[in-house]
Amino acid sequence: MRAIIIGLGGIGTHLVEPLCRTLANLGAGDRNDARIVVLVDGDKYEIKNRERQKFLTEANKADATREWLEPLFPEIKIEAKPHFVDAKNLFLFVKEGDSVFLAVDNHATRKIVSDYARKMQNVLLISGGNEEYDGNVQIYEKVNGNELCAPLTSYHSEIENPKDKNPATLSCEELSKLPSSRQVLAVNFTIAAMMLNAFMLRKVIEKRAEQYDEIYFDLAFGAMRSVKRPPIDK
Amino acid sequence: MTQIGFVGGIDQRKVKLTSGVNTVDLDFNGVQYTVAEVGDKMKEVLNLQGNEIALVNGRQVNPLEYVLNGTENVEFVREAGQKG
Numbered sequence: 001m002r003a004i005i006i007g008l009g010g011i012g013t014h015l016v017e018p019l020c021r022t023l024a025n026l027g028a029g030d031r032n033d034a035r036i037v038v039l040v041d042g043d044k045y046e047i048k049n050r051e052r053q054k055f056l057t058e059a060n061k062a063d064a065t066r067e068w069l070e071p072l073f074p075e076i077k078i079e080a081k082p083h084f085v086d087a088k089n090l091f092l093f094v095k096e097g098d099s100v101f102l103a104v105d106n107h108a109t110r111k112i113v114s115d116y117a118r119k120m121q122n123v124l125l126i127s128g129g130n131e132e133y134d135g136n137v138q139i140y141e142k143v144n145g146n147e148l149c150a151p152l153t154s155y156h157s158e159i160e161n162p163k164d165k166n167p168a169t170l171s172c173e174e175l176s177k178l179p180s181s182r183q184v185l186a187v188n189f190t191i192a193a194m195m196l197n198a199f200m201l202r203k204v205i206e207k208r209a210e211q212y213d214e215i216y217f218d219l220a221f222g223a224m225r226s227v228k229r230p231p232i233d234k
Numbered sequence: 235m236t237q238i239g240f241v242g243g244i245d246q247r248k249v250k251l252t253s254g255v256n257t258v259d260l261d262f263n264g265v266q267y268t269v270a271e272v273g274d275k276m277k278e279v280l281n282l283q284g285n286e287i288a289l290v291n292g293r294q295v296n297p298l299e300y301v302l303n304g305t306e307n308v309e310f311v312r313e314a315g316q317k318g
Contacts, residue, residue, distance in 0.1 A: 011318040105318040129315030134254065136314050155294075157287060158313045183317055191315070216254045216312060223255035227309070230292065 001026065001035055001203075004094055005101045006085055006113065008041040008061035010052045010188035011128050011195070012103035016065055017054075018196055019101070020073045026204065035076045039065050040093050042084035042167065043175075052185045084168035085109060090116045094123070099203060101195055102127035107162035108169075114140065114152035114159065121145045126198045127152055128191040132182055134218035137194045138229075139211075141202060149213040150229040187219055247304045253280040254312035262304045269297035273310055286310035 003019060005012050016039065023035045041061040045053060057064050062080035070078050081093055094100055094116065102113050102125060110127055117125045117140055125140040138156075141148040153160035167175060194215055201207050212226035251258045251272065258279055260272075267275075269288045276282070288297040289309040302308065 007318050009318050103318045105316065107314070107316060110314070127314075128318065130317055131315050134315065136254075136312070138314060152314070155287060155289070155311050156314050158316075164316070181317055188318075191318070218255045221255060225252070225255045225257065227252075228292075232294075 001033070001099070002038065002095060002097065003036070003099045003101065003199075004038045004040060005103060006040045006093070006109070007103035007105065008039060008065050009043070009049070009103065009105060010183055010185075011130070011191045012041070012101070013053045013055065013061075013065070014189050015101060015103060015192035015195055017069065017072075018192070019199070020069055020076055020078070022196065022200070022204070024073045024075050036079065037069075037076055038079045038081060038093060040081040040083065040085060041065075042082055052183055052188055084166065085112065086166055086168040087112050087116070089168075094120075096120055097122045099124040099199060100126070101199070103192075103195070105129075106164040106166060107159045108164050108166040110152055110159050111162055112166060117142065118147075118151050124199070124202055125152070126195045128195045130183065130187045130191050132184060133187060133220040134216070135187060135191050136214060136216045137191060137198055138214045139198050139202070140213075147231045150231050154232050155214075155229055184219070190217055190219060249302055249304060250307045251276060251280060251310075252308070253282055253286060253310040256280045262302070264304065266301050266303070269295060269300045269302060269308060272302065272308065273297060280310060282310055283313065286312060 005016055039062040043061050045055040045058050045061055045064055055064050056068050060082040062082045066078045066080040117123045123142050128137045129135055138152050140151050201211055213229035215226040217224040248259045248261050273282055288295055290306050
């Protein structure tokens with residue numbers, strides 16, 4: 001089983017350890033059951049983000065996270081890809097049958113990954129994003145070429161026509177000038193937990209009857225609501 | 235003048251409105267409203283931003299043109315969270 005985490009910021013940094021813990025305990029005793037986690041992020045950890053992000057060193061996020069987790073989970077092969085994804089390099093990271101966790105901070109990257117996933121035959125894509133106190137998780141799954149639910153872009157025009165930019169297209173100077181918005185640790189945690197739960201339902205427990213395709217939450221109101229997102233007829 | 239109000243009693247003719255985590259059941263008392271009119275009246279209750287895609291019974295509609303008959307499920311699709 002291969003899991004790819006794209007984005008190791010406020011959400012990804014809290015998702016990656018419990019995901020590894022989950023994978024480490026899957027298929028225990030089966031030596032042929034390879035478990036691989038691929039970490040993809042071109043950004044660096046910065047001290048200013050320590051209130052929300054978990055890291056040990058101010059280094060590239062993918063490299064630093066691998067260094068942190070490898071000793072904890074020797075049964076998992078952890079690969080670090082210190083790059084921002086774009087339409088040209090995505091094939092290097094995402095393979096058929098992968099479970100892809102998308103924890104980025106822009107809709108432009110969500111669209112790129114969603115469009116790529118639609119061209120695959122078998123893939124599970126779980127995308128999370130938040131504002132200050134609320135957020136959502138979207139799920140897209142394709143099995144043997146059949147879409148089980150709608151892509152990230154179908155019901156969300158803000159992803160289909162993103163106004164922001166993929167960081168792979170920005171210079172270092174432009175990246176350093178990106179405005180930072182206020183985020184809350186508990187909100188990042190909640191998104192990470194919801195993404196892991198979506199993975200558990202789809203790939204581990206396989207509770208088909210309970211599956212949802214999108215889930216919203218708002219911590220200010222202590223509320224959560226899930227919905228089905230069937231594929232839209234072409 | 236008939237006003238939109240919350241459902242009570244045994245009246246089953248109601249519209250279910252949702253957006254994000256918010257859900258409201260409404261009785262239109264036979265009055266026909268467009269989706270846009272309902273969205274405007276319920277803007278604060280549903281915490282609408284004004285740019286949501288409107289779905290009626292799961293299908294996208296033009297909110298200015300679609301007139302509700304009083305028994306549909308209407309979702310104003312809240313934008314996905316951007317940050318991570």
